[in-house]
Amino acid sequence: MAGRVVKRAFKFRFYPSAVQAEQLARTFGCTRYVYNRALAERSRAWSQERRRVTYADTSKMLTGWKRDAETEWLAEPSKGPLQESLRQLQGAFERFWRKQTGYPQFKKKGRSKDSATYYSNCFIFRDGQLRLAKQSEPLDIRWSRPLPEGAVPSQVTVSRNARGQYHVSILVEDTITELEPVDRVVGLDAGITSLYTLSTGEKITNPRHERTGSCAVGEGATSTRQEAEGIPEPGQGPTEGREDSWSDRRSGRDYLHKLSTRLVRENQVIAIEDLSVRNMVKNRSLSRVISDAGWSEFRSMLEYKADWCGRRVVVIDRFCPSSKTCSVCGEVASAMPLNVREWTCRCGVVHDRDVNAARNILAVGLTVASCGDGVRPPRT
Structure with a gap:
């Protein structure tokens, strides 16, 4: 390449x-x-x-x-x-x-x-x-x-x-x-309990829960340095001292680097929401969690690494009803409070709230990638 x-x-x-x-x-x-x-x-x-x-x-x-x-x-x-x-x-x-x-x-x-x-x-x-x-x-x-x-x-x-x-x-x-093209795509739904939920069903642990110094970033995630994966990590050497590595992991930045590198390496297209972090942190009960999760920094990492490697990050409208739309039949629920983590659509499909949202984000992202912004996939 x-x-x-x-x-x-x-x-x-x-x-x-x-x-x-x-x-x-x-x-x-x-x-x-x-x-x-x-x-x-x-x-x-x-x-x-x-x-x-x-x-x-x-x-x-x-x-x-x-x-x-x-x-x-x-x-x-x-x-x-x-x-x-x-x-x-x-x-x-x-x-x-x-x-x-x-x-x-x-x-x-x-x-x-x-x-x-x-x-x-x-x-x-x-x-x-x-x-x-x-x-x-x-x-x-x-x-x-x-x-x-x-x-x-x-x-x-x-x-x-x-x-x-x-x-x-x-x-x-x-x-x-640039990396060789791949045929995989993924949608990401940002969360509080989980940092991100993927359209594949995988849930990524929020780094604020990391208190043991583990480098894992999710199920099946690799803990090796990105030099072995073809994507360099800006500002991070492979042989930093133990004290530096611990500090990095505690801050979550090293965690986000590994996750963003892994997603860019594995997927040709990554669909995410255009989250308004500025407005979300006004919620006092969530502001610390949102800030700790580093959503803005993570998006930046995804975008520049994708640009480096010939991948694409598609950002969808923040007002897309991804959580309350059935990813199978397209039915939109009238309401979806935050405490509802699992729900059943009228078509009979039982949804995990976050996985369903990630699949909708991917569907909208692929439509935007193909047809441009302002369009949505048709309901079935």
């Missing part, structure tokens, strides 16, 4: 010296300050003047803050991470305007991961060593796997998690070989 060039991020642990740790702490603090101050300025301008502040406006503000005697310390770290914090804020507003997320929130020290992004003019990568701007020594990186041969990093992001562990994510171009 033909190869294609994609951007991939490779994530590694590193151990900063005392001087580097102090410099990074100042940089993290400055990026957080710039983000929060720009957010405050944009919010004030809108609430008091109904004026929308742009990224360019905040970039000019940053220049002024660096010259101000009270905040001249903003000139100490590299300019790249500070500009990137303004880009991230712009992205947060754009997602809010598209109604994908809530209004941008202030970053609080100690409550979110510290990070700083450097572009190619703010670091030097030479002879397998990475040195950030304004640092005299290269980072002590644990290279758990090699970067692609001849790779030239275009961006690096350093981060420190709540446990005080440092990581660096290196963005490079890589050539990915």
Whole structure:
């Protein structure tokens, strides 16, 4: 199969010296300050003047803050991470305007991961060593796997998690070989008790229930790394330390990577619902569960891996009555409360609520894939 060039991020642990740790702490603090101050300025301008502040406006503000005697310390770290914090804020507003997320929130020290992004003019990568701007020594990186041969990093992001562990994510171009076509398709129904139910009848355990460190992602799931399956995992090396792997599994991200890779590898078409996570998390009784499940992140993983590998993800209308439509005869029930997990259609078929929904999602997805959005499979 033909190869294609994609951007991939490779994530590694590193151990900063005392001087580097102090410099990074100042940089993290400055990026957080710039983000929060720009957010405050944009919010004030809108609430008091109904004026929308742009990224360019905040970039000019940053220049002024660096010259101000009270905040001249903003000139100490590299300019790249500070500009990137303004880009991230712009992205947060754009997602809010598209109604994908809530209004941008202030970053609080100690409550979110510290990070700083450097572009190619703010670091030097030479002879397998990475040195950030304004640092005299290269980072002590644990290279758990090699970067692609001849790779030239275009961006690096350093981060420190709540446990005080440092990581660096290196963005490079890589050539990915598309997978051979397969004749399997699948529909996915997102749930609470189960993370996803497949149209095949398989139910995928929600990672919030994972407390034993198991890597399993469902019945018959493989626990091997994706390098053996033909789909690389961005930002995850095959030989990370035990502590890192445990942290990854607890967060569920490694779990979602394995599941998304498996589904893309096994299926030519994957049909999912266009879930409005922003609205769903307003339900206080479900918000924590929904956030833990990582639905938005999982969809993103499916989409970019499918794009890499010559597969297709079809997203159907969120208002499709998948749960209360009989996947056999097409009859639509008048109501289907959340506590109803099994129901019997008038045609006599007994349905598992989630499996039935997944089969309807697949049917609609295949119709959309063939005929375009706005159409539905005919009732039988």
